[in-house]
Amino acid sequence: MIDKTLKTCAEAVSRVFDGATVMLGGFGDPGLPGVLIEALREHGAKDLWVIHNGAGQGDYALAGLMDDGRVRKLTCSFPSHPGNKAFANRYMRGEIELELVPQGTLCERIRAAGAGLGGFFTPTGAGTELAAGKETRMINGREHVFEMPLSADFAFVRAYQGDRLGNLTYRMAMLNFNVPMCTAAKHVVAEIDELVPAGGIDPQQVHTPGIFVDHVVHCARHPVLASKVNLQNPGRA
């Protein structure tokens, strides 16, 4: 019988190696794999190349990982949130390399990797400093920029429901980067709010088919995230 469940996030991150490329899902708090990221902090792997929309906030999860000095490079669209002190400090000291990518291009590059494409032309960014040095081409009378796929060794996401086969659903705005990231990494782990039996998710409502997922871990959400609001909150232990 296929069983992709793991008992702990520690186990789930145990394969991460120094220098690994790691996609971290979520946009803001929804979909953020806070428990896996804390496990990754405990685990100790360093020189990580992190792919995420932002640079973390406060002192938990990704901001904590940055604070610990474990991130060598960050590919993201929006590291400039005022709450990102951990990143800002290290970036200004030249300790973290930054690859800044428009948000739509970032998620499309991740999708392209998962879909086995060799890259694509997008109008976004043409003629701006973010396209400096990139190949451009006129297509249907409009300038386009060539963008390469973006893959990773590991992808960590938070989902709502999951089953032993790795099928996932997301609540509301949790889908965000998690859907494409699950397709684009060699090793994909989802922390989930609810573990349901195989068949417990309507086949028409699976957001991430199990083929894309290696492991699921059923656990309460990261305490900082779970504590943020009181109502309508499935992440409370």
Added chain:
Amino acid sequence: MIDKTLKTCAEAVSRVFDGATVMLGGFGDPGLPGVLIEALREHGAKDLWVIHNGAGQGDYALAGLMDDGRVRKLTCSFPSHPGNKAFANRYMRGEIELELVPQGTLCERIRAAGAGLGGFFTPTGAGTELAAGKETRMINGREHVFEMPLSADFAFVRAYQGDRLGNLTYRMAMLNFNVPMCTAAKHVVAEIDELVPAGGIDPQQVHTPGIFVDHVVHCARHPVLASKVNLQNPGRA
């Protein structure tokens, strides 16, 4: 109040003009907009460029449209089904132009158009006769073929549930080409099994958000399709 419902498929196809490019959804029978295609036959527009996975079967829907001599060009992946006599006859007489595209490339080109991309590189087809004359590029050590987006003036699909806002869901294998086609045409119409109130579809379960859809028509499925099996059949009038 937004109201995208129309009473009849005749009304829904009334804007189709001679020479128009028309995407027809469905793969086999699931998702096939049989009633809209019959309305298009009645409507009379000619010199159509049809984009569909196959070339129709039997003498209904797309096969009927071909038989009527209304299709100038067909872009598809699999016109060679033994039941496609209408297409085969006209194709061999040189009356229909055929653009043959691998199925994954076909749906990705449609998606690219809907997503505003200028084209993409895919490994599929490199070194085969279907890539003859196309631009190729070595990417990460593998030969890739450049493929352009594929858009249309009209897209017609069959969905399961729909609301006045154009939100759609699909049953089982109805999603197929319908999801990308709804994004890639100037004018999109869905015939639907059930009309539900706004909010009647769980926001997490919308397969095609209403932004992509111009009109929905609530009607029984095409009689040939509805008659095919007896059980589990929401398409019976």
Added chain:
Amino acid sequence: MLSRHGIAYRVSIDLPEGSYVNLGIGIPNLIGDMLPPGKEIFFHSENGILGMGPAPPAGQEDIDLINAGKQYVTVIPGASFFDHPTSFSMIRGGHIDFCVLGALQVAANGDLANWRTPGEKVPGVGGAMDLAFGVKNIFVTMTHVAKDGSPKILNNCTLPLTAPRCVRRIFTDMALIDVTPDGLVLREVAPGLTPEQVQAKTEPRLTVAADCREMTIPEKYRAARGAG
């Protein structure tokens, strides 16, 4: 002169029923509350929401329901959730009808600069470029002049561009200006202002539309004239 809410109010008039609209952070965020009851507009958020409603009452926030500005939001009946690639397909594919953005600078040809402030330590672009390149109608809302009184509508942007030639209409506390192939056209002035006063605070030459008029703005949305 208009207050921030006045600018938002004026934009709200130009958003037709049934349109799909993405609102940026700041003044654009005030637009939702300005719509008359029953005028159905679908608000899009880059992080995967179509059909955002008003902010939730305190204590009723849902941990999984935020907008692109990381604020808790609600959804209206007929909303949908989707992933980032789908969300940016809506943007880049031209499916969103209007995007209302703040701006640092706008040039006479519609060039927009709004993503990189001078002297900032950490640059961040987010979805700004995708929106500016992808959405059919880019509306800009901003104060007409910078804090030091210098014009923000310029012959050429001096800050890094978000997208070239993308702005269609500019809404400020002083005026409503269209970007046209023939240059900037002054369509409306704020109550009490003259076209000449607007021109004085604008670097490029404005063509005053034949039907240029004073904006119709409720009293509560007017503001004392600023120092500029």
Added chain:
Amino acid sequence: MLSRHGIAYRVSIDLPEGSYVNLGIGIPNLIGDMLPPGKEIFFHSENGILGMGPAPPAGQEDIDLINAGKQYVTVIPGASFFDHPTSFSMIRGGHIDFCVLGALQVAANGDLANWRTPGEKVPGVGGAMDLAFGVKNIFVTMTHVAKDGSPKILNNCTLPLTAPRCVRRIFTDMALIDVTPDGLVLREVAPGLTPEQVQAKTEPRLTVAADCREMTIPEKYRAARGAG
């Protein structure tokens, strides 16, 4: 010699539990019924299904549930439905572990020809190229020789290619042959056959594996030796 079911049976042994598998039309379609109970394999269909089960009993077909071969199918618990772009992302993105396809010709270097038959009037490619280019392990099932007795395993394909150098393992009614960087390696022969007899019906030179053995195939799946 093996029957068609015998070839399918032999393939089924090589599909590990937990694998994601796409089955082509013809012999590959027989594989699902050959799996021992409890061996969990997820079958993928190009038209948007993961987790296909056995064919439905007559009268219980669902009008919306067909496979890529347009046959009515069922799904097992844990199945999922998705659109074409997602389905071909699974294929092209290397997420499907095995694809079992029929073939017209296979070359010594793994070139596959299976989409265009000689003299056909209307060409059709369907998802064949996507599968051949995208899936990690391409298994081919076919009769060892054509109806006229000529070999189908050739030094070079003469028919238009589906994909170059894609085939990993060939299952025929006479043998199991691996495509390796060093050429074709004969791993197993059908019951009653010798490596020499297989070589006689194969154009490229076969390397006989040191542990080459006779296949273990139930009696019911064996066939009388064909005319070829």
